[in-house]
Amino acid sequence: MLKINQLHKSYPIGDSSLHVLKGIDLSVDQGEMVAIMGSSGSGKSTLLNIIGMLDEADTGDYILDGLPINNLTEKKAAVYRNKFLGFIFQSFNLINYKNAIENVALPLYYQGIKRKERVEKAKFHLEKVGLLDWAEHLPKELSGGQKQRVAIARALAANPKLLLADEPTGALDTKTSYEIMAFIQSLNDEGKTILMVTHEEDIANMCKRIVRLRDGVIMEDKKVTQVRAEQYV
């Protein structure tokens, strides 16, 4: 599904440069649910951004579903992001002047899907996250958990191969966090491959595999027994 080989990335800081990723090797299979952990500055977000094609690696290989991802033009990256990836952000990143259903339908708009079909698909996904009744509401009228569920529906809308989540529960209270995790787990149960960055142990333990980063290298990569989130809800 996803294969990364000797990935390096550094950022220029004034005259010197900061070596953030120092040779990452990672491979993720279909249906996995991986938590990437590490303290801030460990390079976990950078790794997620490169996997998400929002950022480019300096050297190294990245193959997604058999497709080598390198030297992408912005246009091609945009198309790949749209086709292969679904993003879930810590701060939801909903467009504030669009209502829930319009937000969910946005990736489909960039796929060039007709309006009617878009609305139908968006409705389907909103129903899936249990927010069909809130379809016409603006983000500011929704609670944090609801916003994140809309964002998840949006990430799912384009039916991506890989779901990328950057601290998906970072802005939510514990109870809501577990609700969201329960939902993400159910998506994984249906076969979605999920990659998430988190620094919370309990959240990480709800995944099936934990990759720990420190100072740009992988310190530990182990499979864990998944803690089901439903029991806390």
Place this chain on the structure above:
Amino acid sequence: MIDTIKFLFERDTWQELYDSMSKNKLRTIVTMIGVWWGILLLIGLLGSAKGMENSFNRLFSNFATNSVFIWGNNTSKPFKGFQEGRWVRLSLNDTDKIRDNVPGVEFVVPRSQTQGLVTKNLLSGNFSIAGDYPLLDKVEKKKLIHGRFINQTDIEEKRKVVVIEEDAYKQLFEKDAEAIGDYVLINNINFKVVGIYKSSNISMGPTTDMHIPFTTFQAMYNRGDKIGWMIITGKTGYDIVQLEEDAKLLIKNLNSIHPEDNRALGSANAGKEIAKVTGFLKGMQFLTWFVGIATLIAGVFAIGNILLITVKERTKEIGVRRALGATPFEIKRQIVVEAVFITLVAGLFGIISGGWILILLDYKYGQGAEAVLVNASVSIAIVFVALIILVTLGSLIGLIPAFKATSIKPIEALREE
């Protein structure tokens, strides 16, 4: 290209545009006011300048602008045995010589004038009476309401006919009385009224209330070949100032006046005076264009500026859209379409309200014969060129924030709080 045209006809495009504009009302309104104001000012200014120009043109339309008046004064230098202080009296000989010898002369019109009592039955008044040739009509077009002006036969036969000014007619005749064919007494001699005219807005030299044939005048007042003054007009292309000098030199020669005696001949050069006015008009037109175009450019920069601020505001949104799969082209296209749409709509509003302003100006200042602004208007071609320039600049300016929006990596855009 075809994609872009298709894009323009898609409901989604306009939905996006509508969302973005209606959710950012203040920004949209401020931008539109900027453009609207620019176009409005341009049209208002250009229209007023045109109206003023038309008004001047109408004023001068009955008047040979390329003309000079020359009359005799007292000499200030002794010459050829003559004492200084001699009164120079111009004669028909002078006018003939000028007509024949000065290059560039179109017409030379001799005139004589006096004040006299004119009586009609019980009504009478003191009027200025001029002896004129038909030629006067060529240099100072008479607006005849009834009848005709003096003709060549009148001159040859020294007929006792008179062409009177409208106000004089009103003083001498009962209201609505038929004057043509009727008689008035000038200097106790019966003159037949052959024409009534309306005085023009502008004239140089003394005002005249009545015109009688030149020859009749000379005989009646015993003037011989001496004239009051002359009007010389120049052919197009000849400098009227040079012509004036040439004519004066010739007159000095003919009348034994010292060549450097600058007081012996009086003159008024209409060409010179009018050149000042037209120069002023040209200056004003230039100013109008300058201000108008500067206003337009300011308007366009205002749009660019506001779009730029908006892009900064919307950086995160643009980052999200790109994460969701919007290509840089799609982002740019949306921003440019927004810029063009806003300028176009505001520009059209500006044209419409500019038109209203001109209608209002015309209503307030454009009525009647004394109107300050005559037919204040702007050619539709100029308006559309202005609009096209505005829209082009608007889209170019729109490109700046669009490029800025897509040049930052989506990841940086997303990080921005």
